[in-house]
Amino acid sequence: xxxxxxxxxxxxxGRWVEPDGGHYEVVDxxxxxxxxxxxxxxxxxxxxxxAAAREAFGPWSRTAPEERAAVLGRAADIxxxxxxxxxxxxxxxxxxxxxxxxxxxxxxxxxxxxRYARVExxxxxxxxxxxxxxxxxxxxxxxALAVRQPVGVVTCITSxxxxxxxxxxxxxxxLAMGNTVVVKPAPQDPLSVYRMAEALEAAGVPAGVVNVVxxxxxxxxxxxxxxxxxxxxxxxxxxxxxxxxxxxCGRSMKxxxxxxxxxxxxxxxxxxxxxxxxxxxxxxxxxYSGQICTAPTRVLAQRGVYDRLVEQLAGYxxxxxxxxxxxxxxxxxxxxxxxxxxxxxxxxELGRKEGATVVTxxxxxxxxxxxxxAPTLLADCTNDMRVAREEIFGPVVSVxxxxxxxxxxxxxxxxxxxxxxxxxxGDVARAFRVARQLRAxxxxxxxxxxxxxxxxxxxxxxxxxxxxxxxxLHAYSxxxxxxxxx
Numbered sequence: 001x002x003x004x005x006x007x008x009x010x011x012x013x014g015r016w017v018e019p020d021g022g023h024y025e026v027v028d029x030x031x032x033x034x035x036x037x038x039x040x041x042x043x044x045x046x047x048x049x050x051a052a053a054r055e056a057f058g059p060w061s062r063t064a065p066e067e068r069a070a071v072l073g074r075a076a077d078i079x080x081x082x083x084x085x086x087x088x089x090x091x092x093x094x095x096x097x098x099x100x101x102x103x104x105x106x107x108x109x110x111x112x113x114x115r116y117a118r119v120e121x122x123x124x125x126x127x128x129x130x131x132x133x134x135x136x137x138x139x140x141x142x143x144a145l146a147v148r149q150p151v152g153v154v155t156c157i158t159s160x161x162x163x164x165x166x167x168x169x170x171x172x173x174x175l176a177m178g179n180t181v182v183v184k185p186a187p188q189d190p191l192s193v194y195r196m197a198e199a200l201e202a203a204g205v206p207a208g209v210v211n212v213v214x215x216x217x218x219x220x221x222x223x224x225x226x227x228x229x230x231x232x233x234x235x236x237x238x239x240x241x242x243x244x245x246x247x248x249c250g251r252s253m254k255x256x257x258x259x260x261x262x263x264x265x266x267x268x269x270x271x272x273x274x275x276x277x278x279x280x281x282x283x284x285x286x287x288y289s290g291q292i293c294t295a296p297t298r299v300l301a302q303r304g305v306y307d308r309l310v311e312q313l314a315g316y317x318x319x320x321x322x323x324x325x326x327x328x329x330x331x332x333x334x335x336x337x338x339x340x341x342x343x344x345x346x347x348x349e350l351g352r353k354e355g356a357t358v359v360t361x362x363x364x365x366x367x368x369x370x371x372x373x374a375p376t377l378l379a380d381c382t383n384d385m386r387v388a389r390e391e392i393f394g395p396v397v398s399v400x401x402x403x404x405x406x407x408x409x410x411x412x413x414x415x416x417x418x419x420x421x422x423x424x425x426g427d428v429a430r431a432f433r434v435a436r437q438l439r440a441x442x443x444x445x446x447x448x449x450x451x452x453x454x455x456x457x458x459x460x461x462x463x464x465x466x467x468x469x470x471x472x473l474h475a476y477s478x479x480x481x482x483x484x485x486x
Contacts, residue, residue, distance in 0.1 A: 010039050010214070011197040013052035014207025020045055024216050026191055029095035029334040030325050030370045038190045041213040046182070046223035049211035053153040053180040054229040056208030061150045061178035069117045072172055074203035076113035079106065079196070086195055090164055093189035095334040095371070096288065097325045109164030109196070115452075116172035120473055123147040128486055141486030148477040150178035151255055152231030155224045157245075158193065159236040160186035160336050161291045167193050170234045171200075171210065173472035179232075183212045184224045186237075188336050190214040222248075230254060232476070238391075239416075239461045246464070257465040257475045259293070259457060261391040262419035265412035266296035267434060269405075270304035272424035273446070274312060280422065280448040281397060282316045285375035286331045290344075290395035293462075294420045296448060298388055299399045300408050306401045310379045313397065314360045317375035322365045334371040335394055341371040344394030351378045351387040356398065383411050391417070405434065413439045418459030422448060441466070 008023060009016040021040030028035045041049075060068070079086060083106055091101035126144035156170040167183060174181050185193035190212075197212045213220060225233050225248050232255035235245050239261040249256050268277045284295040301309045325333030335341050341364075348362050361376030373394050381388050381398040388398045402408045412421055421440040425431040428445070435443040441458040442450075450456075453469035467475045 008037055008039055010041055010045060010049070011194065011201070011210070011212040012045065012049045013056075013211065014201070017045065019215075021215060021217070024187075026093060026189065027337075028092045029336055032369045032371075035089075035092045036191050038187070038214050040215040040217065041220050043219055043223040046184075046213045046220055047227050047229070049182045049213050050153060050155070050224065050227035050229040052208035053182050053211055056206060057150075057152055057180045060175075060180055060206060060209050063178070065119045065122065065176070065178075068176055068178065069119050071200070071203050071205050072113050072176060073117035075199045075205070076110050076117060078199040078202050079113065080110050082195075082199070083107075083110075086164070086192065089195065090189075090192050091325060093163060093191055094161065094288075094336065095325055097330055097333050098328070100288065100333075101325075105162055105164040105192075108162075109168040111452075112165065112168040113172045115469075116176040116472070120176075120470060122177075122477075126481070143484050143486045145482045147480045147482060148177065148473070149480050151476055151478055152179060153229050154179045154181050154232045154234055154476060155227075155230050156181050156183045157221055157224065157233065157235045157237065158183065158185050160188040161288050163189045163192035164196070166236055167196055169467065169472065170236075171196070173467070174234070174476045175205075175209065177473055177476045179476055180209045181211065182224055182230070183210070184221050185212065185214050187214065187216045225249065225254075228252070232256065234475075235259070242463070243461075255478075257467060258463040259467070260419075260461060260463045261417055262293035262295070262458065262462055263298050263389065263391055263415050263417040264294060264296045264420050264422060264440075265415070265438070266299045266422040266424065267408045267412055267438075268299060268301045268305055268309055269408075269423075269425040269427070269430070270302045271426035272305060273426065274305060274308055276446060277309065277424040278312045278316050280424070280444070281313060282320075283448055284397050285317050285320055285395040289332055289335050289373065291335060291340075291393050293391070293393075294442075294448075294450075296422050297392065297397055298415075299397055300402050300411050301399055302408065303401055303403055306399070310359060310377070310399055313399070314377050317360045317377050317397075320375050322372055322374060323367065324370075332372075332375060332395060335373055336371070338371050340394070341373055344373050344392055344396060347387055347390070347392045347394070348376050348378070348396060351381070351385065351396075351398070354381075354385040354387065356381045356385060356387060361395075383414055389415065405430070409434060409437050413437075416461045419457075419462035420444065
């Protein structure tokens with residue numbers, strides 16, 4: 001194992017570097033114990049990482065796509081060979097259940113490296129145009145070629161809820177397109193991202209192509225955004241932080257890819273399969289303990305199914321085992337920190353004050369240690385309540401009744417967000433009709449599942465741009481037109 005692979009050193013220009021700002025504690029959310037120490041970069045070190053990425057960009061962008069793909073493929077194999085220790089680290093950092101840490105964190109990380117180890121076409125012919133008279137007054141045929149070129153240096157700022165899938169989903173397509181990257185992981189769980197850098201180093205990524213800098217201070221992220229060497233910022237996180245990043249990027253016209261907050265509406269019609277709807281909506285309680293932007297946290301239930309849906313959701317939530325994520329029967333682990341637990345609990349109390357009925361949950365689960373929140377169902381909500389309008393990012397679901405289809409659509413669209421919405425109906429034609437009227441980047445029809453080749457991103461304050469599948473390659477590239485006389 002490399003000298004910096006313990007996560008106590010920065011990874012800059014192919015070297016493991018001692019941090020100027022010392023180290024800070026990384027805590028297991030389930031035990032509140034220290035599991036490691038992460039490096040605190042200085043502003044100068046972040047800018048040095050950006051400069052290294054700029055220096056490496058030219059040579060890396062000129063390598064053959066097959067060579068870049070081979071590096072990503074080797075990285076996937078190396079991560080897979082270290083699967084269990086990497087999953088154990090991810091679990092310790094995030095509090096994820098064992099199945100989630102293995103399959104949805106490290107497992108998806110491996111899959112994303114392998115996906116972008118496939119070489120995709122980067123240029124295509126444009127239909128020729130017949131000009132009646134060109135700039136020189138002569139008629140003729142103009143040929144054209146559209147070429148995808150790398151953007152340049154990409155700063156990747158990643159989220160705390162998945163320290164493997166989220167960084168891999170940025171790093172792999174960016175490298176495949178010929179970009180170089182500076183990765184700033186979430187301060188709560190950066191150690192896994194240093195393991196990813198270790199795997200990429202072992203896979204033969206050249207010095208400066210991948211750099212990782214971490215820190216608790218906001219100055220670390222700010223330096224990774226405002227550096228003159230950076231051409232693009234890819235950010236996953238809150239809308240508020242995304243807006244601040246966007247302001248900085250706008251000053252120098254840096255490209256942006258923003259995957260921000262969500263308040264997913266689940267529109268459930270009277271003719272829906274209630275069991276299917278409950279199982280899908282119930283993932284808000286169980287998956288990452290609700291710390292996921294795509295969760296269907298705002299349920300719009302038609303009157304004819306409202307009481308039955310609330311009853312079954314309450315029963316579903318009440319059956320979930322909350323506790324030690326390493327125990328085989330645990331479904332709901334802790335949230336990321338004590339501060340976040342307090343924030344989620346404050347929203348539940350706010351819901352009570354706003355007039356919502358706490359049907360289940362609402363009290364802290366008994367535990368001597370760990371940052372646990374009980375799966376909580378709030379009924380009798382209205383769409384103007386803060387619990388229905390603001391992203392809570394925890395295992396809390398708000399249920400709102402509606403009468404007619406048009407009202408359900410209007411309520412779903414009455415939000416600042418627009419990441420992923422959901423529709424449950426036995427009438428497939430109606431479900432698709434409603435889906436097309438929802439102002440969201442994605443809509444699940446009778447499912448919360450996703451197609452990992454479909455574009456992913458949000459409307460409104462849920463983000464800018466699209467990634468996943470081939471769309472990620474588009475996101476990390478510029479389109480160049482080459483034109484010639486035919």
